[in-house]
Amino acid sequence: MPDAPRHVSTATNADIEAAGTTASVNAKEPEGFSVVGKALPRIDSYAKVTGAAMYADDIALPRMLFGRLLRSTHAHARITRIDCRAVLGLPGVVAVATGEELPMRYGILPSSPDEMVFAVDKVRYVGEPIAAVVAVDELTAEQALKLIEVDYEPLAPVMTIEDALREDLPKLHVESRKPNNVHKEVHLAFGDMEAGFAAADRIFEDEFFYEGNNHAAMEQHAAVAEYGGDGKFTIWTSSQTPHYLHRIAAAVLGIPASNLRVIAPMIGGGFGGKTEPFQHELAAAHFARKTGRPVKFALTREEVFYAHRGRHPMKMKIRTGVKNDGTITASHVQTWLDGGAYGSYGVATTYYSGALTPVTYKIPAYAFDGCRVYTNKPPCGPKRGHGTTQPRFGFECQLDKIADALGLDAAEYRTRIAVDPYSRTVNYLRITSCGLRECIDAAVQRTDYRKKHGKLPRGRGIGLAASTYLCGAGLPIYWNPMPHSGAMVKVDRGGGVTVYCGVSECGQGSQHMLAVIVAETLGVDVMDVRVCAGDTDLTPVDLGSYSSRVTFMAGNAAHDAAEAVRRDMAEAAAQMLGIAPEQCGFANRRVFDVAKPDHYTTFLEVAQAAEARFGTLVGVGSYTPPENLHGDFKGSGVGPSPAYSFSACIAEVEVDLETGEVHVEKITLAHDCGRALNPDSVEGQIEGSAYMGLGEALMEESSFRGGLHKMPNLLDYKTPTILDTPEIEAIIIETDDKEGPFGAKEAGEGPLNPVIPAIANALADAIGARVYSTPITAEKVLKALEGADSGALRLRHGSPARAEAIQ
Amino acid sequence: MREKSPYDLRASARGIYGFFEMMTAPPKILAKFRLNGDEIECAFHPNKTLLEVLREDLGLTGTKHGCEMGHCGACTVLVAGEPVLSCLTLALECEGSEIETVEGLARGGNLHPLQHAFTTCGAAQCGYCTPGFLLSAAALLQVNDQPSNAEIKEALAGNLCRCTGYTKIIEAVALAAERMHESSDA
Ligand code: FES
Ligand code: FES
Numbered sequence: 004m005p006d007a008p009r010h011v012s013t014a015t016n017a018d019i020e021a022a023g024t025t026a027s028v029n030a031k032e033p034e035g036f037s038v039v040g041k042a043l044p045r046i047d048s049y050a051k052v053t054g055a056a057m058y059a060d061d062i063a064l065p066r067m068l069f070g071r072l073l074r075s076t077h078a079h080a081r082i083t084r085i086d087c088r089a090v091l092g093l094p095g096v097v098a099v100a101t102g103e104e105l106p107m108r109y110g111i112l113p114s115s116p117d118e119m120v121f122a123v124d125k126v127r128y129v130g131e132p133i134a135a136v137v138a139v140d141e142l143t144a145e146q147a148l149k150l151i152e153v154d155y156e157p158l159a160p161v162m163t164i165e166d167a168l169r170e171d172l173p174k175l176h177v178e179s180r181k182p183n184n185v186h187k188e189v190h191l192a193f194g195d196m197e198a199g200f201a202a203a204d205r206i207f208e209d210e211f212f213y214e215g216n217n218h219a220a221m222e223q224h225a226a227v228a229e230y231g232g233d234g235k236f237t238i239w240t241s242s243q244t245p246h247y248l249h250r251i252a253a254a255v256l257g258i259p260a261s262n263l264r265v266i267a268p269m270i271g272g273g274f275g276g277k278t279e280p281f282q283h284e285l286a287a288a289h290f291a292r293k294t295g296r297p298v299k300f301a302l303t304r305e306e307v308f309y310a311h312r313g314r315h316p317m318k319m320k321i322r323t324g325v326k327n328d329g330t331i332t333a334s335h336v337q338t339w340l341d342g343g344a345y346g347s348y349g350v351a352t353t354y355y356s357g358a359l360t361p362v363t364y365k366i367p368a369y370a371f372d373g374c375r376v377y378t379n380k381p382p383c384g385p386k387r388g389h390g391t392t393q394p395r396f397g398f399e400c401q402l403d404k405i406a407d408a409l410g411l412d413a414a415e416y417r418t419r420i421a422v423d424p425y426s427r428t429v430n431y432l433r434i435t436s437c438g439l440r441e442c443i444d445a446a447v448q449r450t451d452y453r454k455k456h457g458k459l460p461r462g463r464g465i466g467l468a469a470s471t472y473l474c475g476a477g478l479p480i481y482w483n484p485m486p487h488s489g490a491m492v493k494v495d496r497g498g499g500v501t502v503y504c505g506v507s508e509c510g511q512g513s514q515h516m517l518a519v520i521v522a523e524t525l526g527v528d529v530m531d532v533r534v535c536a537g538d539t540d541l542t543p544v545d546l547g548s549y550s551s552r553v554t555f556m557a558g559n560a561a562h563d564a565a566e567a568v569r570r571d572m573a574e575a576a577a578q579m580l581g582i583a584p585e586q587c588g589f590a591n592r593r594v595f596d597v598a599k600p601d602h603y604t605t606f607l608e609v610a611q612a613a614e615a616r617f618g619t620l621v622g623v624g625s626y627t628p629p630e631n632l633h634g635d636f637k638g639s640g641v642g643p644s645p646a647y648s649f650s651a652c653i654a655e656v657e658v659d660l661e662t663g664e665v666h667v668e669k670i671t672l673a674h675d676c677g678r679a680l681n682p683d684s685v686e687g688q689i690e691g692s693a694y695m696g697l698g699e700a701l702m703e704e705s706s707f708r709g710g711l712h713k714m715p716n717l718l719d720y721k722t723p724t725i726l727d728t729p730e731i732e733a734i735i736i737e738t739d740d741k742e743g744p745f746g747a748k749e750a751g752e753g754p755l756n757p758v759i760p761a762i763a764n765a766l767a768d769a770i771g772a773r774v775y776s777t778p779i780t781a782e783k784v785l786k787a788l789e790g791a792d793s794g795a796l797r798l799r800h801g802s803p804a805r806a807e808a809i810q
Numbered sequence: 811m812r813e814k815s816p817y818d819l820r821a822s823a824r825g826i827y828g829f830f831e832m833m834t835a836p837p838k839i840l841a842k843f844r845l846n847g848d849e850i851e852c853a854f855h856p857n858k859t860l861l862e863v864l865r866e867d868l869g870l871t872g873t874k875h876g877c878e879m880g881h882c883g884a885c886t887v888l889v890a891g892e893p894v895l896s897c898l899t900l901a902l903e904c905e906g907s908e909i910e911t912v913e914g915l916a917r918g919g920n921l922h923p924l925q926h927a928f929t930t931c932g933a934a935q936c937g938y939c940t941p942g943f944l945l946s947a948a949a950l951l952q953v954n955d956q957p958s959n960a961e962i963k964e965a966l967a968g969n970l971c972r973c974t975g976y977t978k979i980i981e982a983v984a985l986a987a988e989r990m991h992e993s994s995d996a
Pocket of ligand 2: 221271272510933934935936937938939940970971972973974
């Protein structure tokens with residue numbers, strides 16, 4: 004039954020590269036590098052500590068107008084009338100707009116263009132934009148919204164996954180050809196599932212639920228747009244993906260993309276929440292054209308919670324067959340994703356909820372059924388770990404149960420079944436460098452896990468989990484043969500170096516990363532490098548700060564660009580030093596003879612000589628992932644990556660057996676980032692992941708009552724404060740990936756994934772019972788204590804909540 | 811007829827404006843402050859918060875906002891040396907007071923030891939929470955230049971950060987305290 008018709012791919016495993024890898028722990032100062040591997044202050048940190056850094060809402064232009072969006076007060080309703088006539092009578096109001104003015108449907112994925120700037124005919128979630136007003140100030144715009152009359156004819160709301168699979172509720176998207184409110188189904192199987200389960204000594208089956216949550220980046224989204232007399236637009240916006248906004252905004256506004264410039268200024272955190280076009284950005288541009296004046300839209304925190312695109316609530320059923328020694332013979336993962344009202348990145352999320360499970364452990368047969376549904380809630384999208392965080396929680400909890408049932412040491416068990424470096428998974432994903440075992444070993448050693456696990460007094464526990472993540476999606480959102488990232492490096496005759504690259508700095512350190520790579524290549528100080536980033540007019544395209552792609556892809560592009568300049572400079576230096584160009588070394592603002600480092604000339608002199616000889620000194624580079632990353636089947640485009648990062652986390656908890664409160668005492672998190680270009684930045688990403696994972700595990704939830712967010716503010720939506728955050732130990736594991744820039748992989752998302760199951764496993768160790776759903780609240784812990792492992796969650800069987808039943 | 815829905819978003823707090831029905835801004839008033847050491851005079855609508863006056867009327871956008879409801883600490887500034895949430899403070903209340911914002915921390919082009927430590931330790935990632943943390947920490951160090959980790963955490967408990975996991979922020983404040991203490995000894 005569960006292995007109903009699915010696509011079975013037949014690609015071969017022949018092209019596995021045979022190569023070893025060595026990992027080193029905390030290799031802080033690798034030899035031979037002068038910039039790479041040094042914990043230098045980030046180049047962007049000076050502007051950030053002085054208040055000089057400009058974020059979107061800091062931009063103020065002369066004659067600027069302020070906009071506010073009118074948002075739906077119904078979860079599901081037909082709009083029978085919108086009357087804006089009274090609005091323009093209010094002094095200070097300049098313009099108003101509704102859906103007919105921007106009729107194009109768009110979506111970040113070409114497969115689900117289902118959103119509009121302003122809803123027409125129908126609203127599908129509370130908070131969906133219906134109209135907007137711009138006025139001389141925000142207060143006036145806000146007042147004007149109250150003068151817009153909207154008549155609704157309520158429709159039955161679809162609020163849960165079960166609702167969405169019912170036949171008797173209205174469809175959110177009547178044009179969808181899928182049954183009921185199903186948005187996307189994925190059914191894939193690899194290897195011989197039947198034989199795999201037949202060969203198993205034991206089969207484990209568990210159900211989990213992962214609650215949705217919000218990114219809650221500290222900066223609320225804001226956008227400023229300007230329309231010039233030359234018919235050209237500029238949008239400044241807190242976007243992790245200026246390139247995709249460029250593309251989609253041009254289409255929605257009905258203008259050539261060449262007439263639009265999108266600039267991502269500093270971004271106050273993203274975590275995936277600013278990766279697709281938002282209504283306020285498109286509205287700002289529309290009103291700029293309509294009024295001929297600059298327009299700003301800045302969202303309130305409450306609006307951010309309704310704009311959402313946060314982590315999908317996900318139900319999961321995981322069935323795994325193992326030998327008595329724990330060897331996995333087959334695994335079947337089923338997921339149901341509560342997508343909210345629109346597509347967003349949901350098709351990709353659905354694939355991701357199955358694609359990366361086989362990347363950590365050897366699984367010879369693997370099947371995956373995913374089903375994403377529409378509900379009348381704000382759309383879900385990508386959040387740090389995109390779609391892989393939820394199944395990782397389930398899978399790692401189940402592995403601990405398996406280890407427990409078979410009497411295995413959970414750490415040794417994981418290292419034994421861990422994937423090998425330079426191998427291929429059963430779903431044809433190419434693994435290159437892999438420090439998974441080293442991560443587990445390092446975390447185990449640092450915490451004395453073996454002495455503690457299963458041996459601590461009741462109420463105290465320690466838990467382990469491991470994970471993996473992409474270093475950028477192997478395929479772009481819009482399939483095309485062009486590079487994923489481009490960079491340009493310019494050396495000026497004053498010895499200054501500028502990198503131009505489309506990356507968006509959302510806090511992860513992308514600008515510093517570019518500076519490190521270019522400084523290392525050209526032998527200058529990192530502070531000699533200026534970065535011009537995130538500007539679709541000035542910088543070559545980078546697809547954006549999503550799927551942890553920037554270090555690997557933009558880093559490689561910048562490296563190539565710097566190499567190109569270096570070649571010209573080496574030619575010039577060679578002549579000056581009387582040596583061959585290959586003999587030239589670049590370091591400490593000098594170009595020298597590698598055989599005789601005292602024989603040198605300065606970088607400045609070489610720059611001038613090279614410019615005299617070759618003209619303007621510019622190098623360009625670009626990065627396109629290799630082609631052999633994936634199998635050949637529908638859906639094979641989601642999951643492949645040029646490299647994978649690996650992590651292992653150990654959490655130590657204390658549980659109050661009276662109240663059920665879980666107190667995390669320490670999180671130890673080891674992460675294989677390939678190479679730490681700046682160890683401080685990598686640690687920062689690991690620490691931030693530990694913190695964010697803690698929040699998801701214990702407190703954060705985007706839950707709704709009657710379509711209303713239960714906690715759309717930062718007081719009720721609990722995030723860990725400095726007092727809630729435990730000691731965090733970050734361990735950097737380096738594996739020197741052959742294809743990464745200077746061996747680097749990602750660090751921004753991967754380390755988050757193991758944190759949640761590590762805490763869940765620590766809880767199980769502490770109380771001998773499990774909580775199968777997040778967030779792990781005191782209430783659930785008390786229930787688990789009462790029922791001792793009866794399971795805090797039951798999927799409703801018999802309902803059509805099974806992928807097979809709805810094919 | 812316009813439907814009153816139980817799901818009416820406007821019933822919940824929507825910035826400060828949601829609390830008022832059809833309000834129009836009262837006429838501007840002129841007030842004096844000492845801002846980052848300078849005597850200044852500024853005209854603003856008296857319903858405006860200190861946050862709004864700083865950012866919109868005085869162009870000091872270093873002070874950030876993450877909620878405008880007193881939940882996040884991003885808007886922290888010092889009024890008469892005390893950390894206050896500028897989003898909950900009427901600018902009018904501060905008339906005649908000494909106000910310090912992130913723009914006033916550096917002296918003569920030299921970073922404040924806290925600013926310096928934040929760069930050294932990697933305590934600013936996206937940097938959006940940073941000004942608020944700097945001001946909260948500055949207030950702490952003014953009264954306690956040898957704080958324990960627990961005291962640092964207590965003083966920063968009202969500031970949220972989504973990027974750093976706070977670890978490097980604590981390190982940075984401790985480092986700045988150490989340096990300030992050393993230089994005050996010398
Ligand atoms: S903006 Fe003042 S506390 Fe959040
Ligand atoms: S550095 Fe981004 S919120 Fe603190």
